[in-house]
Structure formats: structure tokens, C-alpha cells
Amino acid sequence: MIFDSSTELEACEVPAKNVPRVEQTEGVRDQDETGHRCRVFSENCENQAFIKDRNQEMGHGSTSGISIACKIESQLQRGMRRRCLNFEGVPEMGLQNDSTASHSNGAHPTSNILPVPFKAGNPSTCIVPGIGLHLNTLGLKDRFLSRETLVSGQRLISMPSPICPFHSTTGLEPHDKSLSVDKDLVTGSGIHNLSIMHDDVSQSSALISGKDLHQSSPKKKRRKLEIGAENREGCKRCNCKKSKCLKLYCECFAAGVFCAEPCSCQSCFNKPIHQETVLNTRKQIESRNPLAFAPKVIRPSDPDQEIGEELNKTPASARHKRGCNCKKSSCLKKYCECYQGGVGCSVSCRCEGCKNAFGRKDGSLPIEDEEFEQEEEQKDANLNVSDGLDAGEQSADPTNDELQYPESVLQLTPFQVIRPSMDLAILSSGQTPLSSSLTTVTSASFNSFATLRRFEMPLSQCKLGKLARVDSEDETPAILKGNVSPINSVKATSPNQKRVSPPQFGTRLSPNHKGGRKLILKSIPSFPSLNNDLSHEISANYYDSSLDMPSQS
DNA sequence: GAGTTTGAAACT
């Protein structure tokens, strides 16, 4: 197994050496409260704070736990530590409550994700505390968070778009990062989203001031940059007026990013200075629906295939998590989340008169399968919608996908789709994916992560069939089962009663994806001994197949 | 740019 440890080490150490330390009034809050500091990591190690909290919660009442943990940690690869560190805010953000709750019933979505920071021999068993903001940075962190987090003692909250979780990969340059991180340090806010990191000082100051940034017409802005859907920092350019950007109405909030300069929101609380509010709100929403912040579009993947066919990638195999409920738009406008996500409708959808060009609910073949049919549909759509469609929407033609869905569709990379598998590996086995992969994978395929996380405990024990049933959003189980028919997949219900339907592979797969499971099987190629040691199998297989690396196991 | 439409999210 090839560890890209250099990257990690660099990411970890650079800030410590080169970045001027700025007192983090918030970041070191935990330490300050008790005055206990782990000499080596105290200022940077959130996990330490976490450990302290945990020790206190558990009645240890002393810093011995901290010291031990720090000692242990000091012997670990710093990269691994960092990975733990990046899981944000839980210790600081009322985590105690959660952890307490978790002790009692473990029912809370984040109950079993409290970082177990330094599990000897399995240091990466840091489980993400929450499926929201934290996860979003799984990929990004290797390029950004590490430094940010280490220096500030807090974490960066940022999540790429659910639709385009990969956007940041290309847009974020290391040197940009450096600059922005330093600025962040100056601001002392300690928590920033990528937008901030890339914005200039005025942006930071604006954030600090907490004032809303109203510029030109939001619509203009949105239009101007619409093709990209988001700016490269991940900002959604929301225009919220009443939600305070603390509801899922807010695209930024829903995407797990802070509102930033491009936004035209009012009374915005989705800013670093309201970090606590944001996280608490997220927690609340997650408690209602653990998948609330999961990407809406599930993209089954075939890493190998996509590596070579990335440009041919179509949304055919992807599905909206819950399905749409369109009544009037015929799933031909961006009102439709499926259409917006560049995926076809599925049986999960409750849409009426579905004419989704990416694939109709009734089982019409996806675009790449039936060009003719697609053309007909396009004609139909054009007739019905008249010129209502903008250029982007007219690009429903698969050959024009990148016009309309440059990010959501064409930015797909093998890694992006691999991510769920990786997450699975992380969660189930505790093995930390290679940093190199993480570095590359900026995707916040967070849906799977979240989904899997919820079942991380059962994952190593439960039957696959149950897994598949428990959360149909996770395509892995279907694959794991191997012989399970998608049709037979049991529709799952999300905790909030909303439907979370399984991806429908069987009926709409393109020739390329025929046997749809192949899409995933390559991510997690085989599970011969799932019963015995599922997690390790998954982990090993993940590395083997997805990264073309020799299995470590 | 204002107003309307739309459907998801939130609420009851």
C-alpha cells in the first residue's frame, strides 16, 4: 500500500512551523477552561480537547487521559491525527450533549460517531461526528483543513455541492490555500469555508463583522455563474431572506458551506462567526433526518470504467436520493431535483407527467441508451416547454451535458464515485484511506458516508441483506449482496418518514452499465467473506480495486 | 428587475 504520507505530513507540519500562531479564543476554549494542555498538540489538536471532554464526561476528572492520548497520538503519523482533527466541531459544539445522549441510547445520528481518536493500532478510527459539515471536508481537508485545523484548533466547514462534490478539486490551488489560511488565521475566526479561504481580506472582514454582503442582484450573479452552479469555492450564492440560511432552503447551508461573499442572503447566520448556531442547527436537522445533508443525487459508480469514460459519463446510473415530486414541471425544469441533478427519475419519484430527459420515471431508458428516444423527448420537451428552457436545460442531450451540468455530470471522476466505498471502508474497518486518495478525492459523497456511518456498528456484524434494506440509499448493500435484484430492494424509509429509495439500477442501465451492479462492484469488488470480517474485506477490496494498490491486508 | 411558478422543506 502506498501511503502518500508526504502530503499528509506536509499538510500537518507546515502550519505548525510556518504559520504564525494566533490565539484562538474559540479554538482553544476547551483547553483554556481547564488549563490542561497537551504540550505537543494542545493548541492544535481538537481531538485532545475532545478527549478531555470525554474524560471529564466519563468522570476521569483528570488529564491523565489527555496525556495518554497525546502520548499515543504523538507516536502516530501526524497525517492520521490530522484526519481525526478534521472532524469538526463536535467536541466544541455541544458535543457533550450528544455524547451523553449516545451513552444513554445511542440513537442519535451522531451518537456513535464520536471520534475515537486514538485507537491504538487503528488510529484512523476517528469517526466523523455528524454527517454534515464534517464529512464534506473529507477530501478537501487534505488540502486545506489540515493546516487550517491544526493552526486554528478549529475546523473548516465546507462541503462541496452534493451535486458537484468534486468541484473543489480543480479549483483549489495550494498557493491559494496558503494565502487564505493565513488570512484566516489573522481573522481568528478559526472556521471558514472555502469561499472565505479564497476570498480576499474584505471577505474575511465581512465575515467577521457578520454583516450580510449584499451586492448586485442575486439573480444576476446566479445567472452569471450559473453554469458552474457554484463558484469554485463551493458557495451556492444563496439569496435567503427569511431562513437566516439556517434551513435547508438555503443552498449554502444545505450544501454544508458557509455563506460567503457571493451570497445575497439577509440576516445570514450561516457564517463562521455563528459557527455554533450553524452546527447546532445542523445537528437538529440531522436529528430529524440524518440524511438531510447528504447529497441528493446518488451516483453509483464504476471507478475503472469512469476513469476511461469520464467524458462519457451520464447521469443514467445516478438517482436522486428521495426522488422528486414534480407536478407541473414534467421534470423538465430545474424545479425538478432529479433534472437539476442531471439524473433520471426513478420509481422513487412521485412526479406526474415525468418527461425527464435523463430518464423517465416510467422506466424509459436513459439518454445514452436511446439516442433516438432522447431526441424525441427533447423535441417533445422543446415543444411543451417552448423556449422556456434555457440553454442549459436544452442541453439535456447527453452530448451537451457539460453545458448544463458541467460539474454535476462531467466532473465526475473515479474518485468521486469511489468515495462511498471509501467511506464504507473507513467506517467499517477503521482503516484510513490513503491520503493520496483523499487528496484527490475532494468529493463529499457524503450521502454514503452518512448513511454508512449510521450503520457502522452493524456493518461489521450485520447481514448484508439487512444492510441493504436498512438504508436503500446506500447502494453498496445491493452490490454486496451481489445477487440481489434492485427490484427486490426494499424501499427504505428515512427516519423522518421521507422516502429514501434505493437506486434503481436494473431497468435503466445503459449498455455500458448493464448488470448495473458492476458499477459498484468495482469500487468494492468482492465480498467473499462478508460474514466474517466484512469491514476488512471492504477495506482491502477498496484499496485493491479502486486505487490499484496492493491490498494491505 | 419585478412578479410568478414551482416544489422542497418545514410545520401542523
Place this chain on the structure above:
DNA sequence: CAGTTTCAAACTC
């Protein structure tokens, strides 16, 4: 769980 309201994006004019 269904119905209603709220909300903000998408869309139209």
C-alpha cells in the same frame, strides 16, 4: 401520515 404553509430557486415577462 397527510395537508398546509413557508421558503427560495427557477422561471417568465
